[in-house]
Amino acid sequence: MSEGRRPASLIQLVILSGKGGTGKTAVTGALAHLALQTPSIRGTVLVDADVDAANLEILLRPVRGEETEFVGGAVARIDAATCLACGICLDVCRFGAVKLDEDQVLYEVDPLACEGCAACYYQCPEEAIRMIPQTAGHWFASETAYGPLFHARLRAAQENSGKLVSLVKERARETGESQGAAFMIVDGPPGIGCPAIAASSGADLALIVTEPTRAGLHDLERAVQLTKHFRLNTLVAVNKADLYPAGAEAILSRCEEWGVEMAGTIPYDEAVPMAMVQRHPVTEHAPDSPASVALRALWTRVKVALEKAGLSSGAEEILRLQVHPRS
Amino acid sequence: MRIAVASGKGGTGKTTVAVSVARSLAEEESAFHSGQSRTPGGSSLLFLDCDVEAPDAHLFLDPVIEERVPATVQIPVIDPDMCTACGDCAEACQFSALAVLGGEVLFLPELCHGCGSCTLICPEKAITEAPRELGILESGRAGGISFARGILNVGEALAVPVIRQLKEWARPADGQTTILDAPPGTSCPTVETLSGSDYVLLVTEPTPFGLHDLALAVDVLRELGVPGGVIINRDGIGDEGVEEYCAAESLPVLLRIPFEREIAEGIAQGRTLLDVRPVYRERFRALFQMISGRLIGAGSHEVETEASPRGGVT
Numbered sequence: 001m002s003e004g005r006r007p008a009s010l011i012q013l014v015i016l017s018g019k020g021g022t023g024k025t026a027v028t029g030a031l032a033h034l035a036l037q038t039p040s041i042r043g044t045v046l047v048d049a050d051v052d053a054a055n056l057e058i059l060l061r062p063v064r065g066e067e068t069e070f071v072g073g074a075v076a077r078i079d080a081a082t083c084l085a086c087g088i089c090l091d092v093c094r095f096g097a098v099k100l101d102e103d104q105v106l107y108e109v110d111p112l113a114c115e116g117c118a119a120c121y122y123q124c125p126e127e128a129i130r131m132i133p134q135t136a137g138h139w140f141a142s143e144t145a146y147g148p149l150f151h152a153r154l155r156a157a158q159e160n161s162g163k164l165v166s167l168v169k170e171r172a173r174e175t176g177e178s179q180g181a182a183f184m185i186v187d188g189p190p191g192i193g194c195p196a197i198a199a200s201s202g203a204d205l206a207l208i209v210t211e212p213t214r215a216g217l218h219d220l221e222r223a224v225q226l227t228k229h230f231r232l233n234t235l236v237a238v239n240k241a242d243l244y245p246a247g248a249e250a251i252l253s254r255c256e257e258w259g260v261e262m263a264g265t266i267p268y269d270e271a272v273p274m275a276m277v278q279r280h281p282v283t284e285h286a287p288d289s290p291a292s293v294a295l296r297a298l299w300t301r302v303k304v305a306l307e308k309a310g311l312s313s314g315a316e317e318i319l320r321l322q323v324h325p326r327s
Numbered sequence: 328m329r330i331a332v333a334s335g336k337g338g339t340g341k342t343t344v345a346v347s348v349a350r351s352l353a354e355e356e357s358a359f360h361s362g363q364s365r366t367p368g369g370s371s372l373l374f375l376d377c378d379v380e381a382p383d384a385h386l387f388l389d390p391v392i393e394e395r396v397p398a399t400v401q402i403p404v405i406d407p408d409m410c411t412a413c414g415d416c417a418e419a420c421q422f423s424a425l426a427v428l429g430g431e432v433l434f435l436p437e438l439c440h441g442c443g444s445c446t447l448i449c450p451e452k453a454i455t456e457a458p459r460e461l462g463i464l465e466s467g468r469a470g471g472i473s474f475a476r477g478i479l480n481v482g483e484a485l486a487v488p489v490i491r492q493l494k495e496w497a498r499p500a501d502g503q504t505t506i507l508d509a510p511p512g513t514s515c516p517t518v519e520t521l522s523g524s525d526y527v528l529l530v531t532e533p534t535p536f537g538l539h540d541l542a543l544a545v546d547v548l549r550e551l552g553v554p555g556g557v558i559i560n561r562d563g564i565g566d567e568g569v570e571e572y573c574a575a576e577s578l579p580v581l582l583r584i585p586f587e588r589e590i591a592e593g594i595a596q597g598r599t600l601l602d603v604r605p606v607y608r609e610r611f612r613a614l615f616q617m618i619s620g621r622l623i624g625a626g627s628h629e630v631e632t633e634a635s636p637r638g639g640v641t
Contacts (some may be wrong), residue, residue, distance in 0.1 A: 052512035053543055055540070198549050
C-alpha cells in the first residue's frame, strides 16, 4: 500500500492512535495552531484523513471551498429485461451480494454487499449486468485560519475510504507545494487497516496519541507495530495521563522497550471539551490551561523530530537519508 | 437476536457498553441456573469482537481461548508455463492487484480482495487459488459467555474479510443472543458488522464531535434499515447538542452514563463498568428486556417506544 517515499519539499506529520477517541483531533488542532505561531514554519496544510467521521472541520471552522465528487468503486446492477435467470452470477459472487428477488424468479444485487469486483459482469452470458460507478462521497478544499484544510465526507456505508484518503492527501500536497507550505499535518483515522495505512503512507513522522488505559496500551502496541512495519519515525503522546498514572507509567516503560520516543504527556483537562464546544483549538481557547501547557511542550519535541526530518532545514534529502537509513 | 454496539466516533465507550450488556445477561442467567443442572455448553450468549483493527473486549472479558483459525483470502496462483500474458486477468481485476509488465503477470497480494474473477476469466486456465492469511480468528469462553474475536494482521489493509469470516465462523447456536462490538466509523468494516443485526446501540458522548459522528452512524442505520437507540456516555461533559439532536430525530436515549473520574479510572485499569458501579447491572438488564420485548412484540424491524413518544431509527 505504500506510495513509496518521494523527494518532497513538504514534511508530513501523521497523527495516529490505534484506539479511537484518544484525542487525535484535539491534538491535531492544537498543533495546527502552534505551527501557525512558529515563524520557522513557512506555512502548513492540513488534512483530515478520518473520512468516515471527519471532525477537524468542527474544531478549525473553515470557510468551505471547492467541493468535488468522489467516485469510489462501482456496483453491479442486473438488467431484468435481459436476464435469463441462469444463476451464474449467484454462483460466481463470493460476497453474497446476488439474491433472488421477492418473487424468487429474477436475480438482483444488494449494492451494500457488492464488493465491485465485476466477476458477475464478466461471467454473465447474456451481458445483462452493468457496473454502475458510485458517488462514494465528496471532498473539500477549505480555508482555515491555520492554513488550507483538505477534508472529505464519505457517504454512509461506503467503501474505498483508503482511496479517498490517498486522493485528499495528494490534493493537499499539490496545493501545499504550490503555495510554498513546508508542513503537512494529517489527522489520521483510528485503527490500523486500510485508511490508517493510506493516512501514514509517505509520512516523515508519526505521532501516536494514546490514553493510559489497558485498551489504549493494547492498541498503541498495534499502532507502533504498524509504523515500524512501514519504517516511520514514531513519537508517542499519552493523553489524559493523570486519569490513571500507573497506566501512563506502563506506557512509558513499554515505549522504552520498543525503542520509541515519547513526545510528552497531556493531563485530563476540562478545557479540552470546552474548547471543542467553542470550536477552537485548546491552545488558543485556553492557553494557560494545563492541557495547553503540556501541548506546547509536546510541540517543542515534535518540532525537534520534524527538524531532523528536514523541516525548515533546506537540506531535506541529506537529512532524509540519515533519518530513514533503510528506505 | 443480534444486538450490535456501534458509534461513529471512536473511543466513546462501545466496548464498555458491549461488555456490560453481555456480563449483565450472563450473570443473570448463571444466577437463574444455580442449583439446577446446566445444559452442557449451554451459554445463551455469544460475544463477537468485530473491531478487528483494535480489538479490546478480551481485556475486560478475559476469555479462555480454545480455538484459533486463520482468516484468509483466496489469491491467484499463476502457472507460468500455461500463462500467455494475454492480460485478461489484469483487465478484469477491479482492484489493480494484477498487471502485465514485460510479458509477465505481476501480482500485488495486498490489493487482492479474493473475488476469483481472474481465475474465471483466464482463457488458459492458468490460475489456481491459494489462501493468504489476513488475520486470526479466536474463540473461547469467558464465564458464561461464548466469546470470539478477529485480529487483523499488522500491515494488512482489508478488515472486512476478517469480520465477514468471524461472523460466519462463530455462528450463534439456536436461541443464542449475539452481542457484536463494532469498529468505529461508518464505512465498510462497520457496515459488515452491523448487517444482519436486529438492533444497534449507538454509543456517543455529548460533544460536538460525538454529535457529528452520531448523525453519520444514524445515516448508516437508516441505509441498512436497522433500528437503534442511543446511549450517552460521559454525560455532563460538553454541551446539549446530542440531546437536542436525539429529540429532533425521534431517537430514543436509552441510557446516560455520567462522566465520573472513578468510572474512567476503573475502566483504565481494565475493570468493567459493572465492577465499578454494580447498579448498572440492573440498568443493562432492563435495557435489554426493553429492546427484546419491543423487537419480539413488533415482529419486525420497526420499533415503537412506549416509555417515550420517540420512535426508533426507521
